Amino acid sequence: MEHERIIILDFGGQYAHLIASRIRRLGVLAEIMMPDDPEIPAKISRPEVKGLILSGGPQSVFAEDSPKTDPAIFSAEKPILGICYGHQYLAHNLGGKVAPGTTGEFGASKLKISPSAKASSFVETTEDKSDDRRGCPLFKDVPAESIVWMNHVDAVQDFAPGFENIGETPHCATAAAWNPAKNFYSVQFHLEVSHTKFGNRILKNFLEICGCSFDWNMQKFLDEQKQKLREKIGDKNVFLFVSGGVDSTVTFAFLNEIIGPERVKGLFVDTGLLRENEVEQVEKSLRAIGADLTTLREAETFLQNLAGKTDPEEKRKIIGHTFLDVQQDFFSREKLDEKWLLAQGTIYPDTIETGGTKNADKIKTHHNRAPEVQKLIDQGLVIEPIAELYKDEVRVLGELLGLPHELVWRHPFPGPGLGVRILCSDTESREILYDEVDAFTLQTKKKPYIKLPIKSVGVQGDFRTYKHPGILQTNETDIEELEKLATKLINHYSEINRCIVPLGKNFAGKIREISLHKTDINPDRVKILQRADAIVTKLLREAGEYETVWQFPVVLMPVSFNGEGTESIILRPVDSIDAMSASVGKLPFELLKKMAQEILKSRCAPQGGGEISAVFLDCTSKPPGTIEWE
Ligand code: XMP
Secondary structure (H helix, E strand, C coil), X not given: CCXXXXXXXXXXXXXXXXXXXXXXXXXXXXXXXXCCCCCHHHHHCCCCEEEEEECCCCCCCCCCCCCCCCHHHHHCCCCEEEECHHHHHHHHHCCCEEECCCCCXXXXXXXXXXXXXXXXXCHHHCCCCCCHHHCCHHHCCCCCEEEEEEEECCEXXXXXXXXXXXXXXCCEEEEEEEECCCCEEEECCCCCXXXXXXXXXXXXXXXXXXCCCCCCCHHHHHHHHHHXXXXXXXXXXXXXXXXXXXXXXXXXXXXXXXXXHHHEEEEEEECCCCCCCHHHHHHHHHHHCCCEEEEEECHHHHHHHHCCCCCHHHHHHHHHHHHHHHHHHHHHHHCCCCCEEEECCCCHHHHCCCCCCHHHHHHHHHHHCCHHHHHHHHCCCEECCCCCCCHHHHHHHHHHCCCCHHHHCCCCCCCCHHHHCECCECCCEEEECCCCCECCCCECCCCCEEECXXXXXXXXXXXXXXXXXXXXXXXXXXXXXXXXXXXXXXXXXXXXXXXXXXXXXXXXXXXXXXXXXXXXXXXXXXXXXXXXXXXXXXXXXXXXXXXXXXXXXXXXXXXXXXXXXXXXXXXXXXEECCCCCXXXXXXXXXXXXXXXXXXXXXXXXXXXXXXEEEEEEECCCECCECCCCC
């Protein structure tokens, strides 16, 4: 039998993911399904499904295109918990009434649990068991009053027949409901966010109501998955493309453990766009676990295909296509017969719609669902051993499998590698700043920023932008303040989508001149960026800050100042959970300055060119910036 689980119906936004990861941390497997999935009725009647959660979502139940699900969920005799949209969905669909709102209720609010619902489950009255039957088990050990997080416009006016009102806030008289006969529960507030003080407790109560055994953990996953994969693989062999990133490395190690290294073949494509010494490091650490790894040395092919190309989208396409060509060559050269399966390191958020930016979806589907791969999937020749896991779970699994801590906790690295961190230009320009703006001595003139002559990718609303970054003119060194200032300026001046601040320079005096150089991705520029990136990583590790930031791209742009050098470097530390949104990594400003000085001192440049003119810090959140500059 499959492992027992809770099904979450994803009504939109990113709520479903947050609920799922909270449930998993409580020791229960959670699976997300789209509400219109035709499999729902069959799925929820399966014995391993212990209960159902209807997530929040940005829509109003009144909207014509609002998400709907099969009414079979109401007769499946499984406990249901509706949250926010899910709360209203239950009322709307079971005979109650939802009233359209105008102003809404956002942020912290005080939930007061109805005395009847509280009864014996009051923390204060736990000794008095005389009224046990009356307590609503959803609020067991939750105080009579506590802070909850609200985010809604519409509100339930009348509950459906059979539901009791079990909680209210000052602005919402119908904040929680319970149908004891059906074992249905619903709350208007978001119990999954950390701001809801007893949210985790309420969620745990629901899992107890569902009769969950709280036995989901990585060791258990490993044991169960081993068995399942062994059956699935049978006597076949497996090959996979490893990138050196966490997901494919853990998948590789996992397969090695299950069927032994002699039946697993790893292929590592050296695109020439990897980090300094990465090929050697990945080879060394994977061979250390006994893995059979072949490196396909394709750096020249990639760089030749990229020669003369400058447009970000075109660069991406070329890298993607070259990857596919290399894979295709491999497929035809090796004449893989039915004795072989392809394994992929696809993880959970990649497998379902996330409601994030369209582009994020495109990025993720790109590699793992390429046409050639899709053909193999359709023939049942692809396995995805960690497709049920989140990134943090993948890391725990990696450690259980004995992979080195450093490898397992590496920052995510994009498929196109340094190709999305080397900005190019098909034109040249030289601009004299008659206004004598000075980013380095910090005198404010006219606009509070200097517009760079190059563009970078950003994201505003659901759309990708391609606009100029601005060099901020401020003496602020508090990163949070800089981030606030950047947001304010980008909202005000529509020509910019990012703000950067200077950290170090290789020229004397103020900025009087800015030059843009015509250039593409070439071996010299790759080397400069690899060196700068290696310096940053080394200092970050030495300072003990490597694992305090989520990712730390280092970017190269062909822009120089006052006729000194031809390149500049941007440091882009970010904090994030899932890369859909990000804030600037809160590292000590002194450390960032030290990185800049080290980069300038070491020159990074090969003999005869590519000198670094200045080093900057990107102080833009995502949105409006993206993590990579492209
Ligand atoms: P952006 O720049 O869109 O990046 O904010 C979000 C996250 O995705 C990574 N990234 C990629 N990962 N293939 C990948 O596997 C790609 O083409 C790609 N582009 C961006 C980026 O490093 C960040 O973690």
